[in-house]
Amino acid sequence: MRRLLTLIILLIAALETHAESTSVAVAVNFTAPMQKLAAEFEKETGHTVAASFASTGKLYAQIRNGAPFEVLLAADDETPAKLEKEAATVAGSRYTYASGRIVLWSAKPGLVDESPLKAGDFRHFALPNPRLAPYGVAAVEMLTALKLIDAVQAKFVLAENLAQSYQYIATGNAELGIVALSQVIKEGRIGEGSGWIVPATLHQPIRQDAVLLSAGRGNPAADAFLTFLKSTKAKAVMRAYGYDV
Amino acid sequence: MSDGDLTAILLTLRLASLTTVILLVLCTPLAWWLARTASRWKAPIGAVVALPLVLPPTVLGFYLLVTLGPQGPVGQITQSLGLGVLPFSFAGLVVASVLYSLPFVVQPLQQAFAAIGNGPLEAAATLRASPLDTFVHVVLPLARPGFITAAILGFAHTVGEFGVVLMIGGNIPNKTRVISVQIYDHVEAMDYAAAHWLSGGLVLFSFLVLLALYALNPAARGNYRG
The missing domain is CATH 3.40.190.10 (Periplasmic binding protein-like II)
Incomplete structure (x- = not known):
């Protein structure tokens, strides 16, 4: 009886934390750090992340044609800006999460x-x-x-x-x-x-931008993931994988 | 249509024509042997010929890149012959296309040869025709529909190839950037208008080729997928 009670309390507690899931579209070059970041994020917040990897151009085509992605981690800064202009994103959510070398x-x-x-x-x-x-x-x-x-x-x-x-x-x-x-x-x-x-002085910075897509509006897990991406812990992971942050 | 598109179209036509000619020359004896032999090698060789039908083009492209490359066995041979290495060259694309489209040429020929049967050959032999004479004057005319099917399928399949050329081509204008790669670039660069022109053209072309195939050769209907 006591065990059953504990189980019920735990279940209620789990509902209380509102563990949600979010789908993130990720540029291929960010695959390895993303896998690491997703694991850390899930451990830390209890939310789950479903990451899809493809080239930024393909992800753009998929997003414009109704793919249910909620966050985009692009390999450039032009594609997220373009999606923003086309009103496919949540205004003000775009920022540079890493620079490539x-x-x-x-x-x-x-x-x-x-x-x-x-x-x-x-x-x-x-x-x-x-x-x-x-x-x-x-x-x-x-x-x-x-x-x-x-x-x-x-x-x-x-x-x-x-x-x-x-x-x-x-x-x-x-x-x-x-x-x-x-x-x-x-x-x-x-x-x-x-x-x-190659010294960073020999080329323009390769800015990789992230953006919250329209489908992710109001999903706490999508917000939490973007917040997590800005954390010191996440930045350390990106640095270890050779990105400037 | 841009200059780049036109270059890609001409290159593709050049590649597909050359590939088709080479395939018809190579595959005629091979298909003849496969159709007539009772050797125990028939099954394994037939299976090898059909492999490109089953393998994803990326597998074929990847192995070609590795074997034709400077460290690969074929690459070592071509280098020692002073030919350099084949990836990133038009010659490399031709080699890859020949392998990739092989079953599309061998199989129609093999079926056409098999359908002739022994009767006409024996009849020719009783009239003292030499084997070569028989082949040229009896077999080739009888197998004509098979040759038409094989040539059209080989050509069309080469025009439509993508994964292999993407892997070993290196996307060099006028050397290895064929139509399918050009379309891929347009799509990836989000230039959808240019992609539509070329893609629409390719759909129309493919339809016309298949229409010609079925109109010229009703027996092929439903037997093959390009």
Whole structure:
């Protein structure tokens, strides 16, 4: 009898805390930190998070066509601004949750600075398509700043996203290329292969914006997630994955 | 339509034509063998030929990237022959497309050859026709519908391929950026108007190709999916 009573009290208590669930659309480059953040968030608040990963362009198309996402963590700042203009978001909720960093990366050891770029001793240079990916735009800005754009452009291999750029370089099909720091960082340094972390002064910041979408209006779990994203704990996770916050 | 779209269309047509010609040359003996042989290798080789029907294009693309790449076995061979490596080149796309569209050419040919049966061949032999003579003057005319089906399906399937070329192409204008990749870029870049033009064109093209296939060759109706 006492056990039953305890159970009932616990159930009521659970209802009291209003554990809710929220669906978050996440840009692919933020996959690893998001999984970590979601686990921490669920432990801390009791809410649950369902994360869907796709490129920002695809997520945009899905949101505009009725996908039930409540929060968007984009890979750029243009898409959330565009959705805001189209009244698909909750006004005033947009902010930059992280800034990405690019790495000049090679599967071979020994790359520490931009000198192999200058030497030009490579056939293919992989980068995410600048038309689609802010990380690709940053790569072009870096090459322009180093006055190497004309020489390197002829060797461009455009990847559809960061994951494919990584794949081209990891398989050796492109000797050099651009990936996100978050893809190659392991315990604070570059894990596999070798790379040069491009100084942030060589390109415009790669701002990744978050926004509360219209579908998330009034869901406490969606609000709580955006609040959690601004916490010191969340920022430490993002920093560990190679993002500037 | 932009210059980029036009370049992509011309490149796609070039790729699909070349792929179809190579496939018809390669697949005619292969399909003939598959249709006539009693070898115990028939089943395993038939299964390998059909693999691209079943595998997701990303699997095919990924393995091509790895095997054709500088560290891969095929990549080692092409490099030692002084050909360089195939990914990110038009030649690489042709190789990938040939593999990807192989079953769409082999299978109609194989069925057409099998449908001829022994009768006409034996009749030709009694008239002292050489095997080559028989093949050119008896088999090829009888298998004509099979060749038409195979050529149209091989061509159309190559035009429609996406996952493989995306993986090993590297999206280089005038070299590897085909229509499907161009459409993908338009959609990803949220340029939906441009995406509609090309996509609508591709729908119309595909419909016309299939219409031609069924009009020319009623026997193919319902047998294949492009």
